[in-house]
C-alpha cells in the first residue's frame with residue numbers, strides 16, 4: 488500500500504468517528520495522469536458510454552438480493568430453532584449458540600463487562616469467536632448482512648426517498664460525531680449504573696427477540712425510530728446513533744473484505760453516493776479526489792453492495808485483500 492493510501496486509510500478511520508472528509512492535498516503521479524486523461528476525453532463520448540452501460544446495469548440488484556436472502560435466512564434460523572426446538576442456532580443476536588459454539592455480540596459483551604466491571608471468561612470465548620468471524624467477513628458486514636433492523640430501515644428509507652422525491656419530506660442531517668458520543672455515553676452508563684442500558688433500547692436486539700419470541704411493547708420504540716427515519720432524517724439510527732455500527736466499524740479496520748474503487752472508468756456522476764448509507768466513505772469518487780488509480784473504501788462501509796449494483800461502469804467491486812476481486 489502506498490504512503491498516500493495509508494494516509495487516506497488513517498483519515499477514513501477518523502471519518503468513521505465523525506470527522507468530515509476533505510479534499511486530499513497530494514495525489515500520486517499515476518492518479519494525476521488518469522485524472523488528466525479523463526479530462527481530455529470527449530464529454531459526449533462519456534455520456535453515450537454512460538447511457539449504454541446504464542441500460543445494461545439498471546436492473547442489477549445482485550448484491551442486494553444476496554444480502555437480503557442471507558439476512559432473512561440468518562434471522563429465520565433463530566426463529567425456527569426456537570419454534571421447532573431444533574437447537575441449531577439458539578438465543579438471539581445479542582448472545583447465541585450455533586451448533587454448540589457460543590456467539591456473543593461484541594457490543595453486548597463490552598456492555599456486560601463494563602456493567603460487571605470485570606472480564607468474564609465465558610463471555611470472552613463467545614466474543615472471540617464473533618470477533619474472528621467479523622474480522623474475516625468485514626466488520627460492518629454485520630450491519631447490512633445480519634442486523635434485522637437494517638432491513639426494516641432499508642425499507643423505511645425507500646418510503647423516505649419516495650416522499651422526498653415528491654417534496655413531502657426533507658432529510659434533516661445531523662452531526663456524525665453524535666454516534667461516537669452515544670458510544671461513550673452508553674459505555675459510561677453501563678459502567679456507572681451496572682446495567683446494560685443500551686440493550687434495552689437497541690433496535691437490533693429488540694427486533695431480533697421479537698422475531699424469535701414474538702413482539703413486545705419495545706417494538707413501539709422501533710416503530711418510532713422508523714417513523715422518524717421516514718419523515719425526518721434518512722437512516723438516522725444507523726448513521727448518527729448506533730454504537731454497534733461503530734464497534735463493528737472498528738473491527739472492519741483490519742478486515743480483508745472490502746469495496747475497491749477504480750478511477751479510470753468512473754463518470755463521477757455520484758449514483759453510488761446517492762444509494763449509500765454512509766456516503767462519506769465514497770468521497771474518493773468525487774472528481775479529482777482519488778489519490779491512486781485504485782482506492783480501497785474505508786472501514787465505515789457496511790459492504791452492502793448497493794454501490795456495486797448501482798455503478799454503471801463497474802468502478803466499484805468487492806475484493807478480498809490479497810486475493811482476486813470477487814464477482
Ligand code: SF4
Nearest residue numbers: 630634637725729732
Ligand atoms: S448501525 Fe446498528 S442498527 Fe444499523 S445496521 Fe448496524 S447494527 Fe443494525
Ligand code: SF4
Nearest residue numbers: 763788789791792794
Ligand atoms: S460504499 Fe457501497 S458497499 Fe459500502 S456502504 Fe456504501 S453502498 Fe454499501
